Amino acid sequence: MITVAGFNTAIDRYIRLDALQPGEIHRARAEQVYPGGKGVHVAQTIAALGERVQLIGLVDAPHRNLISRRMSERGVLFHGVEVAGELRHCMALQEAGGRMTEILGQGPLLSPLERDALLHAFRRAAEDSELVILSGSLPRGFAATLYADLAAHVQAHGMRCLVDASGEAMRQTLLARPLMLKPNRDEISELLGYAVTDLDAATQAVLALRAQGIAMPVVTMGELGAVAADDSGVWCARIDAMQVVNTVGSGDCFLAGMAVALARHMPLEHALRLGVACGAANAQAEETGFAERAAVDALLPNVSVYRMHA
Ligand SMILES: Nc1ncnc2c1ncn2[C@@H]1O[C@H](COP(=O)(O)OP(=O)(O)OP(=O)(O)O)[C@@H](O)[C@H]1O
Ligand SMILES: [Mg+2]
Incomplete structure (x- = not known):
């Protein structure tokens, strides 16, 4: 079993329009909504390649069904930890010429209880795992040392750890030597x-x-x-x-x-x-x-x- 910690689940909205003009009203030519975020991407591709995979990430009440349904269709075992705030929304606007403009939401600010629930779900899931992936941005409320701490934890338990992070989180993770x-x-x-x-x-x-x-x-x-x-x-x-x-x-x-x-x-x-x-x-x-x-x-x-x- 491969475990993916991709905590900051997103709701991705893809909108196709003729041309983007700041300050103007636009009509969508096509529109799609689906679960996103790096954890979702990594986990669903692992499943497509035929390996058993589980994903630990945030959900909110309005989107629990959307995410659970898609993950089960794609063969991913999803452990969704529900939080009170709304998941982040990411919008990709594609113009007829192909140019893409992205707007990435901030996502919920987690309370200490919600952070503990997420970490608890992660540690429990990772127990029967041999390979752990930490991927994507950290939900607001976590310190930049989160991936360093998780990497140290899983490697101390003999699991291999792969990390895709950026900025300060990556700099800190380096110290844990995944x-x-x-x-x-x-x-x-x-x-x-x-x-x-x-x-x-x-x-x-x-x-x-x-x-x-x-x-x-x-x-x-x-x-x-x-x-x-x-x-x-x-x-x-x-x-x-x-x-x-x-x-x-x-x-x-x-x-x-x-x-x-x-x-x-x-x-x-x-x-x-x-x-x-x-x-x-x-x-x-x-x-x-x-x-x-x-x-x-x-x-x-x-x-x-x-x-x-x-
Ligand atoms: N235009 C391309 N043509 C062919 N292969 C590509 C192209 N873009 C990406 N790839 C393949 O995908 C790999 C990862 O791409 P890239 O370096 O763009 O990742 P990234 O910037 O981390 O992407 P993201 O964070 O959006 O998932 C590349 O090493 C390459 O093998
Ligand atoms: Mg990347």
Whole structure:
């Protein structure tokens, strides 16, 4: 069983309109509402790839059914911890020309009791797990050290821990030395204090993370692919140029692919191949943060994996 702590569940609203004009009234051409947030993306893609997965995250009363139904359709065991405040709403506005504008809500401020309930649900669920993923923003009310504390907890119990966080939460998590940290190019640039814009710089970046005690760091570089390292060396994987529809959530699907491969004890170079195929499968489809197995299988032969020389 893979456990995903993706606490800050969102309600995503996708609206298509002709052209966005600030200050004007717009009529939607199409509209969809579905559960979102990084935890949902990661968990549903893990399930699509055929591994057992559970997700711990916030719910509110108005959206409990929407989220539970979608997660069970997708094969995810969902432990929703109900809070009094309303879940965050995220809006993606897509214009006819393809441009996307996103508005991300803040989400509820948790009370101490609600924070305890969430942590209790997480610790209980993680007990029968071998791999734990901490992913996404922290609900308001938690300290930036939350992922560092959870990573230390799960690793002390012999579980492997993969983390996708940004800003101060990632900086703090580094100190707990999770097995994997997965920044994208902007996040690693902010962490290291210089721009990581090509694969050579990404190679130096994963080595810098190794030097800080991360056994298996990965840096994802969008259309350039991804670079990862472990004791076997530094590896890069990328895919041939392809038609792109929506890349939002590609990092989440990438992480899902890596997690599935690690749960199956595949070596890093094969894990990276699966991760890149999942990221690309997400980018090819309209839906945010979901990679279907058939699409992933079709893309796998187009991924090239090679060693980077440090
Ligand atoms: N335009 C693209 N073409 C091909 N593959 C892509 C493209 N964008 C992303 N990918 C694949 O998905 C992986 C993750 O993408 P990216 O680095 O953009 O993640 P991210 O910024 O963390 O995304 P998010 O946080 O929205 O989930 C990349 O390493 C790559 O393999
Ligand atoms: Mg990301």
